[in-house]
Amino acid sequence: LGTIWEHYECGYFPLSMHIRYVDGKPLYFTQEFREKKRAASKYPVSIQDKILAEYKEMYGEGGLICDSRLKKVKECGGQMIAKTNWFYGYSSFSLESALKVNGMDELMDGDFSLMDVDFGQRLAMAEHENIFLLDIKLLVIEHCHDSLSSRVFGNVQDIGTIKCNYAILELNKRKKRCKANQTxxxxxxxxxxxxxxxxxxxxxxxxxxxxxxxxxxxKLWAENQPIFDLREERRLE
Structure with a gap:
């Protein structure tokens, strides 16, 4: 926390990276890892092959499974300014900056996928560019586990996904919309x-x-778009 506050005082938004653990031990790119990854995947074999090939290129055989940004930060001496689309995971920001962009884009329906990346992209549009700082000293451990049993949630039917969050992210960038939930x-x-x-x-x-x-x-999603102003709501509290 001390390191995070030091970076804040220098005008940065510090971002943390992760390393992955399973059963209390570091996770490595091994044959066992590949077999478990395939067994849990819902994708066709061709997509699985592509994903595992990217893992191999990133980590190497026997390499530690960790944040994809970590290698680049090490190559830069332990600190670097992150790219705009690297704002994800354990990222931090000021309350004022969040109010400036009116929070997360609720058009994404709370789906974590790309919601944080879009938020960072809009922060950059709102004059917070080149302040996302990656520091090798800011590491957290992610404790992974197998997929939860259906007994936990009951017989829940997967009805599918209605739209892609990447499309919304690209639309915000294309239209230069730094404030979400207002248009x-x-x-x-x-x-x-x-x-x-x-x-x-x-x-x-x-x-x-x-x-x-x-x-x-x-159609239901398109007809029920959320419109609100977080700054005004805070004023009225």
Whole structure:
């Protein structure tokens, strides 16, 4: 915490990186790891092969499974300014900066995937660029576990996903919208989200998203866009 506050006092938003543990021990890229990864995956073999090839290139055989940014930070001497799209995981920021961009984009429906990256992207648009600091001294341990049994949640049906958060992230960047939750998506915006969701960046197979973004759930989402002002809500408390 002392290191984090020191960085804050120098005008930075410090970001922490992680190393992964299983059963209280560090996790390494081994044959056992690959077998477990395949057994737990819902992707076709071709996608699994691609993911594991990227892991091998990143960590090497027997390498420690850790934050993908860690190697680059080590090469830079232990500290570096992070790229705008590296704002994820254990990131930090000031309350004032969060109010300036009006919080996380609720169009992403609370889905953690890319919500933090989009937030960092909008912070950079709001004049907080080049202050995301990665420091090798700021490391946390992630304790991983196997997938939870269905007995924990009961017989929950996976009804699918209605849209891709990457499409929303790209739309915010394209339209230079640093403040979330203040602009209703118009027909052009919705068409862009549909197109990107069904495109190769989001869809690794046909019909991955529910009703190809033409069904009642997408319509319900589009008709119930959240609009609010966090700064005003704090003032009224």
């Amino acid at each position: 209703l998506l118009d027909a052009e915006d919705l068409d862009y989200i549909k197109k990107e969701t069904l495109g190769p960046a989001c869809s690794w197979r046909p019909h991955l998203y529910m009703d190809d973004c033409e069904g009642p759930m997408f």
